Amino acid sequence: MTRFSQTFLPTLRDPPADAEAISHKLMVRAGLIRQLGAGLWTYLPAGWRSIRKVEGVLREEMEAIGCQEMLMPVLQPAQLWKESGRYAIEELFKLEDRRGAEMVLALTHEECLTYHVAREIRSYRDLPLMLFQIQTKERDEARPRAGVLRTREFTMKDAYSFDRDEEGLDRSYGLQGEAYARIFDRCGLRWHRVESDVGVMGGSGAHEYMAPCAAGENEVALAPGYAANVEIASAEPQPVELPAPLPAPEDVSTPGLATIDEVAPHLGLPPGALIKALPVIVEGRGTLMVLIRGDHRLNEIKLRNALGAEFRLAGGEEIEAEVGPVGYIGPVGAKVPVLKDAAIAPGAYVTGANRLDTHLRGVEPGRDFEFEEVDVRTVEAGDIAPGGGAIEIETAIEIGNIFKLGTRYSVPLGASFLDESGTERPVVMGSYGIGPARIVAASIEQRADDRGIVWPQAIAPWRVHLVALGKEGEPEREAADRIYEDLRAEIGADVIYDDRDAGPGEKLTDAELLGCPVRLLIGRRGLADGIVEATTRADGADHRLPVESAVEGTLALLDG
């Protein structure tokens, strides 16, 4: 029974005032979701239908690769998380039960599943194993945003693989990757698989699946044969014109000029002919000076990975005390070790002189200071990717990720098995996440037009939106009632029938807002010619279907 008049489908003429993202506005306007609190969203019937369709695709593709569905609790003993070392995560919701026992709300389920696997898996004969669930995740996000894009509670398809060795992991990882490609294709998304950061915890590899769209929180660097999250992307920089070399560095007076933007024009040089010196304090290593070309930006994740340790930028007082006058520090005669970004090519640069109001020109790396070379800058559009193509930067939503965990969880939680030789070995794990809500939101972001949502068939709340003009008891209604019943016999609940006594404008506008793939319009005008009018939402094409074969005609439009 999906008659619009009896469905909880509250459409809105205007978007909520505080909505920015297209998907946020349209999902609220089309009656898919409503907000309960910051980062907390209710799915109304139409929205939930779409989510469940995504889940259906996920189930099919997971099962197709031998991944078995199960279900784990959201509420978990804190102890497990202390054992895995993740209890300190700020996003982890922590609470106590009535006895005062410490509990947490799971933000993923590695701990829980590894706990079970540790107890049930004994032999190499029990491996490999792939399991998944579609379950709620709770994360105390610092800043929920953009409707359903970043929330504190959401459902996730999380899959986990258990293998005896790295080779097995590679196989499982490959299978998941293939399933992911089919999933995102079936959901009609434009997406990229990009290399991603594995974090300080390690892991031997990770990829993110990114759907380009304006509301994205991530940036991806793309070039022919190359795709990486900007967080870890690496590329050849664009060249910069450097001044003629000097026999030795020379002082230049730069009174009051402390930034690249002030010094470069003063000397008539491009910013890239200057070197930016960034003092950082590294956990366990003290203060270092990182050198970046003046027109480049430091990539903190790449620096963290290069250091193999956490760090922070030094504060003003720390710089004065350990390095030199803020704004005038440089590598020549530096009191701390120097790391030079690889994008600083050989040549003569301007740097701080470590004396107030003074810079040096003609400074040449190697000749005038010692350094360790690292790659820690943020790539930019136009840089040359490893494959030789020019990089383009796109913003994107992360819709899924796959991660080679290795033994990150199996070792602390004691998940091991005996191999053929009777040796105990830790299970080698992978984890694989997809957010159904993000698939829905990304689809809307990528496909919507100025009239509303444009669903792909696979995840539309209804595939057919039947609009009857006229009111109760009139001929067009009777014709529509018949077609509705016939359609239901063919595609079940996948048709919504707008039987409201509203004006034509309102019904048609709502149909476009909701964005179902095929709209059938039954009105006097068409009926006089013996036809119903079918319009496909994606291309706006009109099709005149004879009344007597309207259902067949609709089905033909659908599966094509």
Place this chain on the structure above:
RNA sequence: CGGGGCGUGGCGCAGCCUGGUAGCGCGCGGCCUUUGGGUGGCCGAGGUCCCCGGUUCAAAUCCGGGCGCCCCGACCA
């Protein structure tokens, strides 16, 4: 966590500066009208003005505190 903004019928907003009657559009209910792009008319319902405290004869409005929400940034295992 830093910065900015907002909180007044279901939605979008005005009123606040300069204290005294809570208002508009949409939506909602009834009747009539209209039925190929949010039709028109008449009548009507609906508000603890985010909360607590203070000032005052009197607070949506002024003061103090708190809460909530949004945006930018940081963060995002």
